[in-house]
Amino acid sequence: MNQFERAQGIVAPLDRANVDTDLIIPKQFLKSIKRTGFGVNLFDELRYLDEGYPGQDCTNRPLNPDFVLNQPRYQGASVLLTRRNFGCGSSREHAPWALEDFGFRVVIAPSFADIFYNNAFKNGLLLVTLPEETIDRLFAEVEANEGYRLDVDLENQRVTTPSGEILEFEVDAFRKHCLLNGLDDIGITLQDEDAIRVFEAKHRVARPWLFSDSAQA
C-alpha cells in the first residue's frame, strides 16, 4: 500500500454534495482488470463534453471549460475539497484508484460514505473529515485566493491553511498506523493466523452447515 505522511498542495473545490462513485469513475471504465490508468477518466462525464470509452486516447477530447478540474488555476491540485456524503453508491475501488491516479492525495469533506472510506484508506488516499462550517469557510478561501494550498499532516492530524490557521482532524489509530507505514492489511491479519484457525474450528463445531465439506448426517 502507498505510504502517506504529509501532503502540501493546491486545493480544487468540487462544490457538490452526494458525489457518487458512478460520477467519480463511470462504469464503462470498470472493465479494466488493472488497478492503474483510471486517472484520465476521473469524473469523466463532468470533465469532458463527449462520452468516454475505455482504452481511448483522451488528449483530443473536448473538455468542459466549466468543470473545476479543467480550470487553469487548479492544475496540479492534490487536495480535493468537497461536500457531504462524498463517495456514496457502489463499492468500486476504482473510485480511489482514479482519484490517486489523477494526482489527489487527500480529500476533505464534512462526511464520506462508508465503503468508499474503507477503500480510500486501503489505497493510501487520506480522507479528512471537518465540520460543515469549516468546509464552507475553506470553499470561500479557495475561491478567493488563486494558488490556495493546504498542508495536510497525518502524523499530527492537522491541516494548516496559508494564513497559518490549524485545523485538527480525527482519524482512527489503526488506519493512521497503516497509512503512515504503508502496511498491507493482509500481512497484518495473517499474523493472527492461529487465532483465526482456533475460531474456525469452534465455528465449525457449532454450525457445521456453514462448511460444505462437513459431512452431513
Add this chain to the structure above:
Amino acid sequence: MAGQTLYDKLWSQHLVKERDDGTALIYIDRQLLHEVTSPQAFEGLRLAGRKPWRLDANLATPDHNVPTTLKERAEGNAGIKDPVSLIQVQTLDDNCVEFGIEEFKINDPRQGIVHVVGPEQGATLPGMTVVCGDSHTATHGAFAALAHGIGTSEVEHVLATQCLLAQKMKNMQVRVEGELGVGVTAKDAVLAIIGRIGTAGGTGYAIEFAGSAIQGLSMEGRMTVCNMAIEAGARVGLIAVDDTTIEYLAERPFAPTSDQWQAAVADWRELVSDDGAEFDKVVVLEAAEIEPQVSWGTSPEMVTGISGEVPDPAAQTDDTLRSGYTRALQYMGLAPKQKITDIRLDKVFIGSCTNSRIEDLREAAKVARGKKVADSIKLAMVVPGSGLVKRMAEAEGLDRIFTEAGFEWREPGCSMCLAMNADKLGAGEHCASTSNRNFEGRQGYGGRTHLVSPAMAAAAAIAGHFVDVRTLEEA
C-alpha cells in the same frame, strides 16, 4: 443487561479478535464473486504467492458484463461483442479454474445476478456473514445474514484470510407498521424510507427493518428492501428470521439437510432482536401512508409519491440541497412543480438485483396481461435475475404475457441497471426502471432514470407516462 439486537448477535458470533484501536477481525462464511471487482484481487493473491484460505466459502458468477439477447448468449463467452467485457468475464473463468473456486458460468442455468443467485441456491443462509465486491450485498440481510459490500482490496483480504477488518456499526431500527395498500410494494416502502432518512441517513449504521408491514413481505420483497439499504447509506440491512425465511430455504441446493437442517433451524430461530434491545436510532413509518413511489432526481432520496409533483428548488432553504435540486432538475429535464404523471417515458427496464425475482415478474405481468406497450416507448425490456427465475417464469407463461404486450424477454444479467453491457439509455431518454440507482449516467450517458416498482414500470410502459397502478386495478 439490555437485550441484544440481531446485528449484535451476528457480530459477536463472528468476532475472531478485537483490537485495542477499535477495529476487529470478523470471520466470513460466504464470499460471492463477480467479474468486475475480482480480477485485481486475484492478481494480488498471485503476486503475493497466496492461496484462498477456504475454497468452499466462495461462489462466483459473471453478471455485469453478460449480454442479454438470446442470440448472443447462445454463443457463450464468444457472444460478448465488447472485447474489454469479454476479457473481464474470461478472466473470472480463468481465475476460478486456477484457484479452484466454484463458478456458474455464463450459460449455466444457475447463472444470474450474484444477489439473486446466492439466496436462490441457499448459498446465503441465516446467521452467515456474507460479503461480495458489490454494494448491493446488503440484499442478503433479508435472511438475517450479516451481509455487506466490500472493495476489491477487501475481496483479496477475505480470499487470503477468510476474515475482514471491520468496525462495529451502530444499530438503527426502521419499522414500517400496518399494512401496505393494494398496489403498494416492498420497493415503494424502501423508496419511501430512503426519501425519509436520506441517502446518508444510514451511514455508520446497520439497519434492521421491522414492523408488521415488513414481516408481511415475502422473501423476494424483503430482499428488495434490504437491497436498497445501501441507498440510504447503510452497508447492512437486516430482517429477523421467521417462518417465511425458513420455508424459503428448505431444500435449496446449498442448504443443510436432515439432522443438520433441524439443528440449523433451531439456531436460526434465535436470530431476532431480543425484547428490550436498544437501538441507537429508531424510525417509524406508517404503511398506510405510503403510496407508489417514483424518483424524480439523480439520487434515490429524490423521490415522491405518484400523486406528487417535482419539487421547486427555490422553496429549499438549505443551500446545498437547493443547488443539488437545481442541478438534478436540469439533468433530468424536468420543470419545478411538474406532475409526476406528466413525465413521459422513452424506455422501461424491469430487472436488476432489486426487482428481477419471480414475484417481481409476476407483479409486472399482472399489469401487462392483455395490454400493449405504448407506441411512444422505444424499448421495454424484462430481464430475469437468474436462469432459474427465467425458467420458472416461462413455465408460468409470464414470458408470453410480456412478449405479447410488446416487451422484450431477455437472458439473465445486470443489464441496463448499470449498462456495462449493450443495454443502455441514450442521452436525454427517460426510463422507468426497477433498479436501485438513478445517478447521472448510470443507465447510459445522459440517461434519465426514474426508480419505481415492477408494477409501476409495467403500467408506465403501457401508458407511455407514469400512472398510479392503484387506479388501473380498480378499473
